[in-house]
Amino acid sequence: MRIVLGVGGGIAAYKAASLLRLFTEAGHDVTVVPTEASTRFVGVATWEALSGHPVTNSVFDDVDQVRHVRLGHEADLIVVAPATADLLARAATGQANDLLTNTLLMARGPVLFAPAMHTEMWQNAATRANVETLRSRGITVLDPAIGRLTGADSGPGRLPEPEVIFDAALALATPPSDFLDVPTPSEDAPAGLSLAGRTVTISAGGTREPLDPVRFLGNRSSGKQGVALAAAARDAGATVTLVAAHMDVPAPGGVEVVSVETALELREAMRAAAVHSDVIVMAAAVADFRPAAVSDTKIKKRDDADDPVISLVRNPDILHELVQQREEAGRTQLIVGFAAETGDEHGDVLGYARAKLERKGCDLLVVNQVGRDKVFGQDSNSVVILSAAGAGPESVAGTKDQVSAAVIRRIGSELGRVVPHI
Ligand code: CTP
Numbered sequence: 001m002r003i004v005l006g007v008g009g010g011i012a013a014y015k016a017a018s019l020l021r022l023f024t025e026a027g028h029d030v031t032v033v034p035t036e037a038s039t040r041f042v043g044v045a046t047w048e049a050l051s052g053h054p055v056t057n058s059v060f061d062d063v064d065q066v067r068h069v070r071l072g073h074e075a076d077l078i079v080v081a082p083a084t085a086d087l088l089a090r091a092a093t094g095q096a097n098d099l100l101t102n103t104l105l106m107a108r109g110p111v112l113f114a115p116a117m118h119t120e121m122w123q124n125a126a127t128r129a130n131v132e133t134l135r136s137r138g139i140t141v142l143d144p145a146i147g148r149l150t151g152a153d154s155g156p157g158r159l160p161e162p163e164v165i166f167d168a169a170l171a172l173a174t175p176p177s178d179f180l181d182v183p184t185p186s187e188d189a190p191a192g193l194s195l196a197g198r199t200v201t202i203s204a205g206g207t208r209e210p211l212d213p214v215r216f217l218g219n220r221s222s223g224k225q226g227v228a229l230a231a232a233a234r235d236a237g238a239t240v241t242l243v244a245a246h247m248d249v250p251a252p253g254g255v256e257v258v259s260v261e262t263a264l265e266l267r268e269a270m271r272a273a274a275v276h277s278d279v280i281v282m283a284a285a286v287a288d289f290r291p292a293a294v295s296d297t298k299i300k301k302r303d304d305a306d307d308p309v310i311s312l313v314r315n316p317d318i319l320h321e322l323v324q325q326r327e328e329a330g331r332t333q334l335i336v337g338f339a340a341e342t343g344d345e346h347g348d349v350l351g352y353a354r355a356k357l358e359r360k361g362c363d364l365l366v367v368n369q370v371g372r373d374k375v376f377g378q379d380s381n382s383v384v385i386l387s388a389a390g391a392g393p394e395s396v397a398g399t400k401d402q403v404s405a406a407v408i409r410r411i412g413s414e415l416g417r418v419v420p421h422i
Pocket of ligand 1: 263282283284285286287288315316317318319320336337338339340356
């Protein structure tokens with residue numbers, strides 16, 4: 001694929017070098033078009049060396065090749081990272097005052113902007129309007145990640161991680177396959193961070209807690225997220241065990257499946273698998289309570305007796321137990337939890353999620369923002385990945401496949417730090 005990588009003038013310009021690497025290592029042909037301002041951060045020579053192509057930002061170089069027309073026309077995809085407030089403004093108003101803005105006006109394929117700027121600039125009404133204008137024209141503008149910015153400040157405005165931009169960009173150029181299809185093993189393992197040689201255990205679906213031989217207490221989990229994660233881990237080269245509670249979707253091919261029904265069964269299966277796992281992902285919706293007594297026979301209505309009252313007892317917190325067992329056994333292992341949060345008058349999504357990360361003691365917490373969230377303004381397929389190690393929160397939006405690929409990538413990068421590869 002022919003990709004134009006536009007680089008705006010911000011401190012995050014250096015991160016575009018990693019993005020360029022991901023593209024070229026995945027076999028794409030990349031031409032870098034930096035803005036004049038960005039060359040104060042990263043020089044033209046760097047882009048030429050890394051891309052293997054001549055680099056300019058002037059429409060007056062090599063005029064005979066009509067570069068500003070050719071680049072835009074021939075590009076299968078244009079990615080601008082980092083996109084500054086100035087660049088978004090120039091693109092939204094259709095200006096053509098350098099090679100990058102000319103190229104954007106000539107674009108025939110998809111265009112993606114990955115913004116990076118100070119929070120105030122991102123939240124400024126002018127920038128909001130420019131982003132809305134671009135989005136209304138079918139251009140993808142990612143939300144910036146939240147975290148530490150150039151100075152001491154932090155908030156939304158960080159350039160999303162190169163892996164996240166890479167995933168979003170390729171998903172734009174290649175329509176995602178329906179994750180309900182049983183995925184076939186991919187020849188294209190996600191570039192950069194492979195899980196080859198790693199053992200990954202993922203729980204998925206919703207547990208069912210029996211009341212009698214025909215009834216149970218359950219939940220609405222479909223298992224789709226866990227299945228998409230298992231497929232993404234498998235495609236990244238991992239040996240995958242899927243501990244599957246009730247699921248509405250089939251398990252992916254190429255993974256070992258351990259079927260369970262109750263929280264206690266899921267706990268046993270996870271304990272057993274944890275002993276030889278480099279990574280544990282608790283994506284299952286585990287019932288927090290189970291009926292205190294299970295009737296061997298069907299519970300009948302009786303006119304001569306009171307209606308039954310169901311007493312519940314607490315199920316163990318499996319995620320927390322797995323963390324404790326890891327400590328007791330002295331295992332090096334990466335443990336990932338999931339959480340669904342809405343935020344309320346007492347706290348926001350991130351506040352609740354941070355508290356949960358600490359309470360559970362896991363290394364990463366993938367937070368589903370249920371419904372539209374005021375902070376991020378993203379839909380229900382958006383997640384925030386929180387890390388106990390202090391690396392900034394990362395927001396990812398897209399289909400469950402795209403979100404899973406991003407989670408697996410993040411696991412890959414955290415894993416290098418936590419668990420030495422033997
Ligand atoms: N989980 C678990 N065992 C349980 C309940 C949950 O291992 N008995 C795991 C889930 O698989 C998920 C994470 O814990 O990875 C978050 O669960 P959640 O229900 O959101 O958190 P709670 O601690 O129950 O907090 P609350 O319901 O108050 O938000």
